[in-house]
Amino acid sequence: MHQAGVSALTQLLQYPPPEEDHRPLPCSCGHSAHYKELRSKTLLTVLGAVQLTRPYYLCAHCATGQYPVDVELGIAGLESSPGVRRMEAVVGGEMPFALGCEPMKVLAGLDIPAKAVERAAEAIGAQIARRDEHEIARAKQLVLPLVSKQNIPEMYVLMDGVQVPVVPAETEGRTGRAEDQRARTRECELGCVFTQTCVDHEGWAIRDSDSTTYVGAIETAEEFGFRLYSEAWRRGWEWAKLKVVIGTGGR
Numbered sequence: 001m002h003q004a005g006v007s008a009l010t011q012l013l014q015y016p017p018p019e020e021d022h023r024p025l026p027c028s029c030g031h032s033a034h035y036k037e038l039r040s041k042t043l044l045t046v047l048g049a050v051q052l053t054r055p056y057y058l059c060a061h062c063a064t065g066q067y068p069v070d071v072e073l074g075i076a077g078l079e080s081s082p083g084v085r086r087m088e089a090v091v092g093g094e095m096p097f098a099l100g101c102e103p104m105k106v107l108a109g110l111d112i113p114a115k116a117v118e119r120a121a122e123a124i125g126a127q128i129a130r131r132d133e134h135e136i137a138r139a140k141q142l143v144l145p146l147v148s149k150q151n152i153p154e155m156y157v158l159m160d161g162v163q164v165p166v167v168p169a170e171t172e173g174r175t176g177r178a179e180d181q182r183a184r185t186r187e188c189e190l191g192c193v194f195t196q197t198c199v200d201h202e203g204w205a206i207r208d209s210d211s212t213t214y215v216g217a218i219e220t221a222e223e224f225g226f227r228l229y230s231e232a233w234r235r236g237w238e239w240a241k242l243k244v245v246i247g248t249g250g251r
């Protein structure tokens with residue numbers, strides 16, 4: 001069935017050359033890119049490797065080429081489809097990249113090098129990080145998203161941090177804990193948010209199952225505070241009747 005899908009998809013991905021009276025495309029240099037020829041590339045999809053043929057445009061001024069179809073399909077400069085990259089990111093987020101090749105083979109029938117799993121996971125991770133940074137920056141300005149009213153009897157926020165040893169390149173430009181000393185460690189912070197509604201037969205509070213979300217980062221406690229606050233806020237902090245924060249007493 002995957003092979004049948006590959007045949008069908010390959011046929012769908014044969015784009016014709018543009019009409020005779022097509023307009024040139026704008027180029028980032030300010031000039032225009034003109035249609036040059038049809039070009040093919042192999043693309044790995046969830047069905048397998050397919051052949052994509054689409055128009056290629058070239059700017060005579062700056063010699064930059066572009067494929068409008070690739071942008072439309074979300075594969076500009078990439079060798080795998082969004083579907084495959086999603087799988088790679090999920091697998092790469094759950095296990096070491098090299099081990100990720102095995103489930104890709106067994107579950108999806110795809111032969112993928114560990115490097116591809118790493119690239120996809122890192123790229124999507126970077127996108128998530130940028131989105132988080134944006135939310136945290138807004139939280140600092142007290143521009144918080146609207147969170148619909150919820151019935152939360154008790155919400156807990158837990159946090160802790162630890163100094164992790166790192167290679168010199170990771171501490172460049174940072175000062176150590178003692179003055180005039182190069183930093184050899186960086187702060188690694190972890191926090192979680194969960195709710196509690198019941199107690200056990202002895203009256204001890206029980207965490208609601210599946211209610212925990214985590215945030216973690218290698219950053220200072222101050223930066224992390226905003227990250228954790230954003231997460232608690234997203235979970236409905238403002239609606240919690242009882243708010244509990246547990247830390248280790250560190251700064």
Ligand SMILES: [Zn+2]
Pocket residue numbers: 027028029030031032059060061062063064
């Ligand atoms: Zn150009």
